[in-house]
Amino acid sequence: xxxxxxxxxxxxxxxxxxxxxxxxxxxxxxxxxxxxxxxxxxxxxxxxxxxxxxxxxxxxxxxxxxxxxxxxxxxxxxxxxxxxxxxxxxxxxxxxxxxxxxxxxxxxxxxxxxxxxxxxxxxxxxxxxxxxxxxxxxxxxxxxxxxxxxxxxxxxxxxxxxxxxxxxxxxxxxxxxxxxxxxxxxxxxxxxxxxxxxxxxxxxxxxxxxxxxxxxxxxxxxxxxxxxxxxxxxxxxxxxxxxxxxxxxxxxxxxxxxxxxxxxxxxxxxxxxxxxxxxxxxxxxxxxxxxxxxxxxxxxxxxxxxxxxxxxxxxxxxxxxxxxxxxxxxxxxxxxxxxx
Numbered sequence: 646x647x648x649x650x651x652x653x654x655x656x657x658x659x660x661x662x663x664x665x666x667x668x669x670x671x672x673x674x675x676x677x678x679x680x681x682x683x684x685x686x687x688x689x690x691x692x693x694x695x696x697x698x699x700x701x702x703x704x705x706x707x708x709x710x711x712x713x714x715x716x717x718x719x720x721x722x723x724x725x726x727x728x729x730x731x732x733x734x735x736x737x738x739x740x741x742x743x744x745x746x747x748x749x750x751x752x753x754x755x756x757x758x759x760x761x762x763x764x765x766x767x768x769x770x771x772x773x774x775x776x777x778x779x780x781x782x783x784x785x786x787x788x789x790x791x792x793x794x795x796x797x798x799x800x801x802x803x804x805x806x807x808x809x810x811x812x813x814x815x816x817x818x819x820x821x822x823x824x825x826x827x828x829x830x831x832x833x834x835x836x837x838x839x840x841x842x843x844x845x846x847x848x849x850x851x852x853x854x855x856x857x858x859x860x861x862x863x864x865x866x867x868x869x870x871x872x873x874x875x876x877x878x879x880x881x882x883x884x885x886x887x888x889x890x891x892x893x894x895x896x897x898x899x900x901x902x903x904x905x906x907x908x909x910x911x912x913x914x915x916x917x918x919x920x921x922x923x924x925x926x927x928x929x930x931x932x933x934x935x936x937x938x939x940x941x942x943x944x945x946x947x948x949x950x951x952x953x954x955x956x957x958x959x960x961x962x963x964x965x966x967x968x969x970x971x972x973x974x975x976x977x978x979x980x981x982x983x984x985x
Contacts, residue, residue, distance in 0.1 A: 646779070647779065647784050647785060647786040648783060648784060648785050649785075650675035650678070650679060650785055650787055653666075653679055653783060653785055654675075654678065654679060654682060657679065657682045657683060657686065658682065658686075660686070662683070662687055662723075662758055663758070663782070663783045664753035664754070664755060664757060664758060664759065664782075665749075665750050665753050665758075665759045665760075665761075665781065665782040665783065666679070666683070666758070666759070666760045666761065666782060666783045666785070667761045667763065667768075667778045667782045667783070667784050667785070668680065668760065668761065668762050668763060668785045668787065669732075669761075669763040669764075669766070669767050669768055669784075669785070669786055669787065670763075670764075670766075670767060670785075670786045670787030670788055671765060671766070671767070671787070671788060671789050672787040672788055672789045672790070672826060673764045673765060673787070673827060674787070674826035674827045674830065675785065675787040675826075676762050676763075676764050676785075676787050677762070677827070679785065680727060680729070680760060680762050683725065683727070683758065683760055684697070684699075684725070684727060687723070687725045687758050688721070688723070688724070688725050689721075692718075692720075692721045693725075695718075695719040695720075695721070696718045696719060696721045696723070696724040696725065697724065697725045697727075698713055698724070698725070698726050698727070699727045699729055700713070700726065700727070700728050700729070701728075701729050701730055701733070702728060702729070702730040702731045702732060702733030702734040703730060703733040705728070705734065706734060706735055706736050706742075707734055707736050707737075707739075707742045707745065707746060708736075708742075708745075710726065710728055710734070710759075711745060711746065711749055713726050714726050714749065714753070714754060714757045714759045715749075715754055715757070716757070717754075717756055718756050718757075722756065723755075723756045723757065723758060724756065724757050724758070725757075725758045725760070726757060726758070726759050726760070727760045727762065728759075728760065728761045728762060729762050730762065730764060731761040731762050731763040731764075732763045732764060732765065732766050737768070743772070743773070743774040746774060746777075747773065747774060747777040750777055750778060750781040750782050751777065751781055753781075767786065789824060790824050790826060791824070792819075792823070792824050792899075792903060793903075795819045795823075795824045796815050796816065796819045798826075799815050799818060799819060799829075800815065802830075802833075803846065806837065806842075807842040807843060808837070808840070808842065808843065808844055808845070808846055809843070809844070809845035809846065810845065810846040810847075811845060811846070811847055811848075812931075812932070813847070813848050814846050814847050814848050814850070814851055816864045817848055817851055817857060817859070817862060817864050818832075818833070818851060818857075819864075820862065820863040820864035820867065820900055821857045821862045821863050821864065822857075823896055832855045833855075835854045835855055836850055836851070836854045836855065839854055840854075856891075858884065860881075861880065861881045861884035861885070862881075863892075863896070863897060863900050865877070865881055866878060866881045866882070866885075866897070866900075866901075867900060867901060867904040868935065869881060870901065870904070870939075870980070870983055870984065871904065871908075871935060871936070871938070871939030871942065871943075872938065872939065872942065873942050873984060875984050878980050878984060879977075879980070882973070882976050882977050882980055885897070885973065885976065886971075886972075886973030886976070886977070889972055889973065893972075894958075894962055894972045894975065894976050895959070895962065897976065898955050898958060898959050898962070898979075901951075901955055901979075901983075902952065902955050904936075904939075905943070905948050905951050905952065905955075907926055907936045908936060908939055908940040908943055908948055909945065909948050909949075910925050910926060911925055911926070911936060911937060911940040912940060912944075912945040912948070913925075913945075916937060916940070918937065919933050919934040919937045920933075922934075922936055922937035922940070950982075951982075951983050954979055954982045954983060955979065957979075958975050958976070958978070958979040961975045962975055
């Protein structure tokens with residue numbers, strides 16, 4: 646079974662290193678993080694010039710990788726070989742090469758730490774090689790965090806890094822940045838540089854250090870739609886239209902769809918109050934209260950119409966029956982159709 650990235654990180658920080666790591670998956674954040682922790686801690690700094698090697702998949706092959714892995718360290722306890730962009734190694738599909746790698750991981754050189762950073766894809770789990778990697782290496786599968794779990798992930802991330810965060814700030818980050826963890830952590834890092842450990846992050850901090858407008862953002866847009874606040878919704882899309890680079894419309898479409906999907910679930914479960922809505926959505930009643938209120942503003946038939954309007958807007962954004970409409974005009978038309 647693949648190991649959880651957080652468990653591997655915990656072992657590494659405790660100084661527990663293994664001979665071979667195979668890090669794969671669609672989410673590069675944990676692959677990069679684990680690789681960096683190993684690079685920063687496996688080999689003492691004064692030994693790295695002779696005993697730490699970085700190879701790049703597009704510039705190497707498995708023979709080069711394994712030849713370096715079989716070398717002994719120079720006047721040191723161990724050496725580190727990191728294969729970055731390992732998915733670009735040209736000979737993954739070569740059966741003979743696969744056999745060589747299998748033999749190595751079954752009996753690795755104890756004085757070598759070999760790391761494969763296989764990013765943005767997964768190796769075929771049905772192959773003999775994949776089964777051997779799973780059995781004989783520290784095998785990590787770094788999956789994308791689903792959008793519905795992103796807020797939970799953020800709570801854990803801030804706790805682990807020694808900061809607090811209130812629920813409105815979590816909502817703003819999740820709904821404005823999305824589930825690209827690399828982008829998310831880079832943006833959060835802008836606050837950490839300026840705020841001492843232990844600070845409880847608020848919407849004002851996010852507005853000041855990241856630049857997400859506390860009043861005109863994706864979270865406030867869906868809330869304005871849910872509460873049928875026509876004036877606020879139009880103010881927000883006007884702001885978005887003036888700042889198109891910071892507010893691409895495809896993620897906005899996804900967010901609106903995700904929001905109204907929750908309202909549809911509430912109708913499907915015939916929830917009569919916020920507690921029942923919370924049970925249907927799998928969230929606490931305080932957060933579910935907004936969705937329950939919004940569900941009273943939109944009958945199920947209207948929600949189905951909204952889904953059709955989102956699909957139409959998405960097609961228009963890709964040039965289908967859009968005429969000369971700009972992205973701002975497409976979004977404005979969508980919001981009008983939702984609210985009226």
